[in-house]
Amino acid sequence: MLNIRCLNKIAEAGLAQFPQASYQFTEQAGAEDAILVRSADLKEMDFGAGLKAIARAGAGTNNIPTARCSEAGIVVFNTPGANANAVKELVLAGLLMSSRPVVPAIAWIESLGSAADLAQRVEQEKSRFVGTELKGKTLGVIGLGAIGILVANLAVELDMQVVGYDPYISVDAAWKLSRQVRHAESLEAVLKTADYVTIHVPLTPQTKNLIAASQLKLMKTGAVLLNFARGGLVQEDAVLAALAARQIRGYVTDFPSPALAGKRGVTLIPHLGASTEEAEENCAVMAAQELIDYLENGNIRNAVNLPDVVMERSGQARLCCFHRNVPNMLAHISGMISKQGINIENLLNRSQGEFAYTLVDVDTPAVEEIAATLRQQPEILRVRVIV
Numbered sequence: 001m002l003n004i005r006c007l008n009k010i011a012e013a014g015l016a017q018f019p020q021a022s023y024q025f026t027e028q029a030g031a032e033d034a035i036l037v038r039s040a041d042l043k044e045m046d047f048g049a050g051l052k053a054i055a056r057a058g059a060g061t062n063n064i065p066t067a068r069c070s071e072a073g074i075v076v077f078n079t080p081g082a083n084a085n086a087v088k089e090l091v092l093a094g095l096l097m098s099s100r101p102v103v104p105a106i107a108w109i110e111s112l113g114s115a116a117d118l119a120q121r122v123e124q125e126k127s128r129f130v131g132t133e134l135k136g137k138t139l140g141v142i143g144l145g146a147i148g149i150l151v152a153n154l155a156v157e158l159d160m161q162v163v164g165y166d167p168y169i170s171v172d173a174a175w176k177l178s179r180q181v182r183h184a185e186s187l188e189a190v191l192k193t194a195d196y197v198t199i200h201v202p203l204t205p206q207t208k209n210l211i212a213a214s215q216l217k218l219m220k221t222g223a224v225l226l227n228f229a230r231g232g233l234v235q236e237d238a239v240l241a242a243l244a245a246r247q248i249r250g251y252v253t254d255f256p257s258p259a260l261a262g263k264r265g266v267t268l269i270p271h272l273g274a275s276t277e278e279a280e281e282n283c284a285v286m287a288a289q290e291l292i293d294y295l296e297n298g299n300i301r302n303a304v305n306l307p308d309v310v311m312e313r314s315g316q317a318r319l320c321c322f323h324r325n326v327p328n329m330l331a332h333i334s335g336m337i338s339k340q341g342i343n344i345e346n347l348l349n350r351s352q353g354e355f356a357y358t359l360v361d362v363d364t365p366a367v368e369e370i371a372a373t374l375r376q377q378p379e380i381l382r383v384r385v386i387v
């Protein structure tokens with residue numbers, strides 16, 4: 001039996017992927033083979049020696065200590081794109097809420113209750129809630145990954161001018177982007193031209209406080225900043241100062257904090273970007289399938305600390321080696337196997353940065369001794385045998 005531990009509520013459709021004959025769910029810390037998680041913070045968590053993988057049912061992995069996981073030979077997965085449409089739709093709500101004051105207008109109507117002169121007051125006072133249209137305004141999109149592309153393309157459909165910035169855009173992403181999205185050479189260029197700026201980059205040490213006082217100063221007077229990516233991308237004190245100085249008109253964010261609560265111009269949403277039935281199901285199913293293929297076949301799809309490594313099963317046993325990306329590892333692994341007179345049926349090796357992963361299919365199930373010897377090698381972080 002393999003033990004799966006869920007550290008957040010995971011959609012039933014995802015849990016149903018695990019066959020009951022070979023998997024069980026556990027709440028016991030340290031007993032798990034794999035963890036399924038959404039936003040629970042694992043950064044200070046101790047992991048049991050048996051933990052082989054963590055799957056984040058979602059996009060952002062800043063709640064997972066990925067570097068520490070790699071050192072322990074733990075593969076960290078996420079589910080790219082699985083909740084992108086849900087976020088896109090909430091960004092649209094954010095754009096509409098910041099161009100048309102529907103939220104305060106609804107609050108005002110509710111405050112009137114069922115007053116007899118309701119219809120009359122509506123017509124007398126509705127001019128307090130006049131807004132502007134999105135059509136013709138410029139949207140700046142920072143980060144053109146799964147979400148940024150959908151947001152940029154939607155804004156084109158809304159007849160907005162769209163300018164996008166992503167120095168690391170993938171070829172796949174570039175193909176999906178509408179040709180009407182203008183390409184910005186720098187973050188500054190986006191900030192200077194946009195009426196609305198929306199951020200869709202991961203939170204990393206490099207992107208922390210991406211938008212701080214000097215970036216806010218570049219924004220057009222009266223512009224609106226939308227942040228559905230992570231709170232730490234925007235320096236809150238700076239944004240509050242920019243709002244107080246009327247440099248920007250609004251800050252719409254999915255990441256509330258005590259400092260932002262109740263401040264003029266701030267719209268707080270309780271981290272609902274991915275909270276649709278469809279997105280929760282998509283993420284849970286994708287995360288579960290990634291874990292199952294890794295646990296049962298050693299295949300890796302959508303890990304953040306290793307590249308995709310997928311090989312059809314052959315032979316009688318598979319050795320799965322998570323190791324450092326240093327010279328001679330392949331020769332060491334294959335040499336050890338051939339020294340035992342064992343034939344290698346198939347082998348696949350890929351690396352990403354400091355780490356690499358090697359799958360070896362062999363023609364005998366008797367490879368535990370080889371695995372034990374390989375585990376002695378300090379550059380090898382984990383060896384699994386799958387028969």
Ligand SMILES: NC(=O)c1ccc[n+]([C@@H]2O[C@H](COP(=O)([O-])OP(=O)(O)OC[C@H]3O[C@@H](n4cnc5c(N)ncnc54)[C@H](O)[C@@H]3O)[C@@H](O)[C@H]2O)c1
Nearest residue numbers: 059060143144145146147166168200201202228229273274
């Ligand atoms: N509010 C929510 O519920 C919610 C849901 C999903 C994702 N998110 C957040 O949104 C982020 C983006 O999600 P995604 O699915 O689009 O991820 P993604 O990996 O598909 O796209 C991220 C893009 O950001 C780009 N990028 C990285 N650093 C950059 C920089 N300095 N400047 C410009 N571009 C940069 C990358 O090249 C990539 O194209 C996630 O990391 C997560 O933090 C939030």
Ligand SMILES: O=C(O)[C@H](O)COP(=O)(O)O
Nearest residue numbers: 038039057058059060274
């Ligand atoms: O990075 C993500 O996918 C989102 O922030 C969603 O987080 P959640 O799964 O906790 O809703």
